[in-house]
Amino acid sequence: MIYGDKNTGIVVTGATGKQGAFHISLINEYARQVGGRGVVAGVSPGKGGQEVSGVPVYNSIRDALKEQDASAAIVFVPAFAAGDSIMEAAAAGLSLVVAITEHIPVHDSMQAISYAKLNDCAVIGPNCPGLLSPGEVKMGIMPVHLSSRGHIGVISRSGTLTYEIVDQLTRAGLGQSTIVGIGGDPVIGQTFTDVLRRFEEDDQTRAVVLIGEVGGALEEEGARSTDLPIAAYIAGVSAPPEKRMGHAGAIIEGGEGDARSKIERLKAMEVPVASRPSDIPALIRKLI
Amino acid sequence: MKLLEYEAKAILAEHGIPVPRGSVIRSPEELAGRIGDLPPGFVLKAQVDVGGRGKAGGILMADRTNGEKIAGELFKTTIKGIPVREILVEERLAITHEYYASIAVDRSSKQALILFTESGGVDIETLAREKPDAIRKASLPLLLNRIPPFMLRNLLGSAPKELGPVIQNLYAVFLARDALLAEINPLVTTPGGPFAADAKLIIDDNALNRQGITQNRDLTERERAAEQHGFSYVELAGTIGVIGNGAGLTMATLDLIEYYHGKAANFLDVGGGADQERVMHAVRLVASDPTVKVIVVNLLGGITRCDDVARGIISAGIAQPVIVRLAGTNEEEGRKILDGRGYRMLDSMEEAVRAAVEAVQ
Structure with a gap:
């Protein structure tokens, strides 16, 4: 397992919001199914003493940790306060923060990620679906019924596209060890390279799918950094240059980071690249 | 959002950078x-x-x-x-030499990347390709509120010291204005001191609110409606309307349309947590484009609940055929709602896209 397992206790910030409350119940439903601990505390300043989806709510992460044993946080708070929430989790000594929130100003993300690093806290996201180790732990918003337990690692900059590809893998009988949505923003905490390093030390994982997008060069950096067998899919081949297609991450910047040249660079490293999501299972089969 | 030159220069001037x-x-x-x-x-x-x-x-x-x-x-x-x-x-300035200075968000280092070169006034991408050694670089974590003097010395090399405060102030602009890029090209020296002869400032769209900036771009009616609803919407040249949730899945849907030699009319990402009303507005918006002959709705539930989506599609009540692919949270409820109401529901995005391409041929 990477990042967490059944024994990981989770704190959710922004717990009393609509999304926070909804996903606490889904995460804990999964935890009950697999016999894990799941979310042990919610945090919403000023709402301490309440209960949400059967979980006690505290005013701060520090207060929550006085009564509950947890090592990870999931952030659902609105964009303007999400950077603060990431730093609060890092300062409280948690080793992992999964930031689901989208539209966080990029300077806030950069500061929060730098601050978390000083506190030896890994940040997944922001603007991500979190992670799921089938049969072990869910820390985020991924739908669990598409996944199955197995030996394929998945790392993705996308949210829903990840579910699509996990579904394809499951239908092809290729179960997953851990699925990590690293986020669609230009600046994110854990990159392909960081997650691949964890997969290298993971007994469960035999091959990894990289799901990338137009923009930046994180996919190539990751591919270059690892000896693990990997296959990739890059979204945005049909995206016209200089057009914004959704996330801030998915902008083509003056030719660099466009999907076709990214695919060319990956192929030059002998990484098989799928032209359709449905081609991924066949590419993975060849690797294992 | 990219500011115009005069808007950028006004901001530079507020932070003590001389402008013409x-x-x-x-x-x-x-x-x-x-x-x-x-x-x-x-x-x-x-x-x-x-x-x-x-x-x-x-x-x-x-x-x-x-x-x-x-x-x-x-x-x-x-x-x-x-x-x-x-x-x-x-x-008009009496220019003695042209330099280049910029500060940008660097995805790889997750820090601010400061670039300086003594060969200013040129296209920086061209210079980076042809003479990469001419560009000096420094990475700065945003936890620092000033550029350390050693870093400025290393950046400037033998360039005039009077440029130091300009770069320091450019970092102040970068921080204060939530900039993705703050660039002076050329940064010129004159007998009267240094000047920002041209300036480029790109502000983070996610920070426009706290920067008190409203976008005043030229938008079509549909683009304006999309902005009001918070959709990511881009109009393209084809006839297949596309609605997806999540930028990656929506882009992959467009890519698949291209793979099957179809042409998408648009990109519309309804975003996370789309409810019934948002989906209804999205379907109506795409359908209001007269070039759209068929609409593919490709939604996988995460934050999005499929039952909400199904109700949204029905309440839109549009004329064009809608091909629906739904999976994820509350998937079964979504299917039940759409069942027997004349919507084409397909199991995979592959099938949905192929059906749409066939429908317009």
Whole structure:
């Protein structure tokens, strides 16, 4: 397992919001199914003493940790306060923060990620679906019924596209060890390279799918950094240059980071690249 | 959002960076009223958001006798398809040397990346390709509120020390304005000191609210509606309307349409947590484009609940055929709602896209 397992206790910030409350119940439903601990505390300043989806709510992460044993946080708070929430989790000594929130100003993300690093806290996201180790732990918003337990690692900059590809893998009988949505923003905490390093030390994982997008060069950096067998899919081949297609991450910047040249660079490293999501299972089969 | 040159320069000036004396005119007649305040020779710079503006004829020299005529001609032109509505009239500088300085968000290091070169006034991408050693770089974590002096010394090398405060102030602009890019090109030296001869400032769209900036782009009616609903929407040239949730899945849907030799009419990402009303507005918006012959809705539930989506599609009540692919949270409920109401529900995105491409052939 990477990042967490059944024994990981989770704190959710922004717990009393609509999304926070909804996903606490889904995460804990999964935890009950697999016999894990799941979310042990919610945090919403000023709402301490309440209960949400059967979980006690505290005013701060520090207060929550006085009564509950947890090592990870999931952030659902609105964009303007999400950077603060990431730093609060890092300062409280948690080793992992999964930031689901989208539209966080990029300077806030950069500061929060730098601050978390000083506190030896890994940040997944922001603007991500979190992670799921089938049969072990869910820390985020991924739908669990598409996944199955197995030996394929998945790392993705996308949210829903990840579910699509996990579904394809499951239908092809290729179960997953851990699925990590690293986020669609230009600046994110854990990159392909960081997650691949964890997969290298993971007994469960035999091959990894990289799901990338137009923009930046994180996919190539990751591919270059690892000896693990990997296959990739890059979204945005049909995206016209200089057009914004959704996330801030998915902008083509003056030719660099466009999907076709990214695919060319990956192929030059002998990484098989799928032209359709449905081609991924066949590419993975060849690797294992 | 990219600011216009004069907007960027006003912000630089607020932070103590010297900029040329100038003012903005919106008609040639305005120039006549200010001619007395101008130096004998000046520059007319079209305020349009395009690269290579100078080469495209957007920057013209003028003097007091021909200024109004030249401004009149510039107002009648379009620069790379963009009409000229505003002109920045600026003093001509006695330039001794041109430099380049920029501070940008760097995805790889997750820090601010400062670039400086003594070969300014050129296209930085070209220089990076041809003479990478001419560009000096420094990475700065945003936890620091000033550039450390050693870093400035390393950046400047043998360049004049008077440029140091300009770069320091540019970092102050970068921080204060939530910039993705703050660039001065060229940064020039003159007998009267350094000046930002041209400036580019791109503000993080996710920070426009706290920066008190409202976007005033030229939008089509549909683009404006999309913005109001918070959809990411881009119009394209084809006939297949596309609605997805999540940028990656929506892009992959467009890519698959291209793979099957179809042409998408648009990209519309409803975003996370789309409820019934948002989906209804999305379907209506895409259907209101007369070139759209068929709509593919490709939604995988995460935060999005499929039952909400199904109700949204039904309540849109549009004329074009809708091909639906739904999976994820509350998937079964979503299917039940759509069942037997004449919507084509397919199991995979592959099938949905192929059905849409076939429908328009």
